[in-house]
């Protein structure tokens with residue numbers, strides 16, 4: 001294990017160094033023409049930042065026309081199909097496929113939907129999935145024992161404990177029990193710590209932040225030197241997103257529930273990633289004309305006219321923001337599908353690492 005870790009760390013450190021070597025004057029342009037920078041291999045994702053330095057081929061930083069709506073669903077489908085091809089190649093070459101275990105405690109309807117979507121996405125990509133459901137009132141030891149059995153299972157390369165857990169369970173203890181090499185959510189303190197530290201590289205980048213950055217890459221949004229604001233500072237989304245944006249040399253401000261003048265701070269940003277879970281928090285006066293807006297927020301609100309009596313809305317007042325921003329993600333159909341695609345990507349990376357498959 002130490003040997004694997006140190007070799008990965010060496011490669012990551014080299015990529016980090018390269019980024020500084022290639023650093024050059026920062027352009028004031030934000031939005032470039034759509035281009036694909038996806039890489040399924042973690043180290044390449046880092047070095048892909050270098051491609052961001054390509055001169056922009058088009059620019060749309062004014063509010064003269066409506067924002068480009070970034071179709072996360074379409075991009076996620078494309079990534080999932082690339083993953084499916086890689087999984088097939090792995091199966092044909094070494095007779096193995098990646099495996100993901102999902103643990104769900106309790107019966108929250110939203111969690112059940114997310115878990116179902118994740119399992120379906122695994123099936124479509126040829127990734128083996130194991131689903132373990134536990135009752136709401138199950139003891140902590142029962143969850144720890146399931147985690148431990150997946151830790152020991154060599155056909156499982158990723159373990160996901162669906163959050164939030166019921167109140168009586170110690171989330172920290174349970175997440176700490178996950179094997180570091182199978183922490184495809186990237187929530188283990190060792191992964192998060194390595195994400196935060198210069199010259200270190202995590203084994204996994206948390207899926208939602210990774211999906212947000214991937215969307216920025218795909219749309220040719222330059223990150224280096226830009227002002228970015230992340231609204232929210234949770235361990236799951238806000239914190240790792242701010243760390244990741246810093247890694248790509250944005251100047252990052254974090255806005256949270258106790259921030260004074262959040263709209264003033266946010267209106268300075270070229271890139272806004274919002275993950276507060278507060279519908280319509282971000283109004284048009286929060287946004288600088290031409291800003292790129294990534295809306296992570298996913299809140300169900302009552303809507304008798306929709307099929308299930310509710311619909312999902314983001315943190316951003318979409319109708320207003322499209323008039324000001326240069327690009328924006330919708331909810332649904334923006335970051336959500338990317339989160340799932342990145343989960344599959346992390347699971348594939350993990351299996352490749354385990355089997356030393358390149």
Ligand SMILES: NC(=O)C1=CN([C@@H]2O[C@H](COP(=O)(O)OP(=O)(O)OC[C@H]3O[C@@H](n4cnc5c(N)ncnc54)[C@H](OP(=O)(O)O)[C@@H]3O)[C@@H](O)[C@H]2O)C=CC1
Nearest residue numbers: 232233234237256257258275276277296297298335336339
């Ligand atoms: N699309 C996707 O794939 C995913 C979507 N989500 C969605 O993203 C949202 C955030 O999720 P998560 O990070 O887990 O949520 P948390 O509730 O853990 O964190 C919310 C964060 O937002 C901040 N916040 C709350 N209200 C305000 C406000 N009025 N102004 C500024 N900041 C505020 C909080 O600040 P403080 O720290 O001060 O309390 C906190 O840091 C939710 O809607 C969730 O459903 C989450 C994961 C994946």
Ligand SMILES: Nc1nc(=O)c2c([nH]1)NC[C@@H]1CN(c3ccc(C(=O)N[C@@H](CCC(=O)O)C(=O)O)cc3)C=[N+]21
Nearest residue numbers: 113114160161162163164185298332333334336337339
């Ligand atoms: N250990 C863990 N890892 C997670 O990554 C994790 C978690 N727990 N707990 C909950 C949050 C939330 N989350 C989402 C995933 C997909 C969509 C998604 O696909 N959304 C669709 C809509 C889905 C629908 O119709 O309900 C969309 O935005 O288009 C949303 C949210 C992952 N999370």
